[in-house]
Structures are given as structure tokens and as C-alpha cells.
Amino acid sequence: MRFVLVDRITELEPGKSVAAEKTLSPQEELFEDHFPGFPVVPGVLLVEMMAQAAGKCLDAEQRSRGRAMLAQIRSASFREWVRPGETAEIRATVQRSQDSIATVRCRVQVAGRDACSAELLFAFVPRDRFAVDWRDPVMEEFLDTHGPKAPQEPQKR
Numbered sequence: 001m002r003f004v005l006v007d008r009i010t011e012l013e014p015g016k017s018v019a020a021e022k023t024l025s026p027q028e029e030l031f032e033d034h035f036p037g038f039p040v041v042p043g044v045l046l047v048e049m050m051a052q053a054a055g056k057c058l059d060a061e062q063r064s065r066g067r068a069m070l071a072q073i074r075s076a077s078f079r080e081w082v083r084p085g086e087t088a089e090i091r092a093t094v095q096r097s098q099d100s101i102a103t104v105r106c107r108v109q110v111a112g113r114d115a116c117s118a119e120l121l122f123a124f125v126p127r128d129r130f131a132v133d134w135r136d137p138v139m140e141e142f143l144d145t146h147g148p149k150a151p152q153e154p155q156k157r
Contacts, residue, residue: 101122
């Protein structure tokens with residue numbers, strides 16, 4: 001299993017919100033043990049799906065602070081099982097974003113049912129710590145289809 005837990009981005013407002021999807025194949029080896037006879041997506045993978053989607057939203061802002069990395073799971077709640085082959089619809093909304101940290105509220109739905117939610121805290125790692133040739137194929141596919149969207153300036157009142 002690759003550890004890319006976002007198949008595609010469906011909506012993106014850089015630094016503000018993201019919608020994405022992930023479907024884990026029933027053939028994934030992890031379902032043999034989690035749980036025999038009643039396979040479900042592990043909660044830790046649901047949290048990682050939310051973290052990866054939220055990280056893409058923060059990174060899409062292209063600020064000089066570095067790449068978003070999950071630093072803390074402030075809360076997580078699981079309500080419904082996510083079964084192999086079901087599509088997890090991931091939504092993340094940035095609550096607070098500063099130079100050193102950001103907090104994001106996330107949720108996963110399956111077929112309109114709330115499966116889980118979390119509040120995640122991100123820290124930022126300098127981009128020069130990552131491989132120079134690192135690419136994000138999920139983000140590239142979204143941008144190829146939808147084009148880049150610059151962050152909007154806050155409206156003055």
C-alpha cells in the first residue's frame with residue numbers, strides 16, 4: 001500500500017478549504033487483519049486522509065513558511081465504519097493560520113453519512129528539507145484541470 005491517502009482533489013480554495021476523495025480497494029492487505037470477517041478502514045488512516053487533504057490546502061497557499069506537517073491531533077471522533085471500496089469524501093476548513101502553526105477542522109463522509117471528524121494542528125517545515133524533485137501528483141492533476149487559483153485578499157469594510 002502506498003501512503004498517498006488522497007486520490008483526488010475536487011475543490012480547493014488555497015489556505016481556506018479543500019474537498020478531496022479517497023477509496024481504499026478491498027484488495028488492500030490491511031483488510032485481512034482489520035478486522036477478519038468485518039473489514040473497515042482503520043481510524044488512523046481516516047485521520048491521515050484528513051491530514052493529507054488539509055496539508056495540501058495549506059501548501060497550496062504557497063507561503064514562504066514551509067510545508068505543512070501534522071503536529072497534533074487535537075480531537076478526533078469516529079461515528080461510522082468506512083468499509084473497503086467506499087469513497088471517503090474529505091473536507092477540511094482552515095480555522096486559524098499563522099506563520100508557525102495552523103489549525104484545521106476536518107471531516108470524512110461516506111454516502112452522505114458523517115464517518116469521522118477531527119481538529120488538527122499543523123506546523124511548517126522548511127521546503128529545503130524535502131527532496132528537491134518532490135512532486136505532488138494529486139495537486140498537479142487538480143491544477144491541470146482547474147488551473148491555479150490565487151488566494152483572495154480579505155474584503156475591507
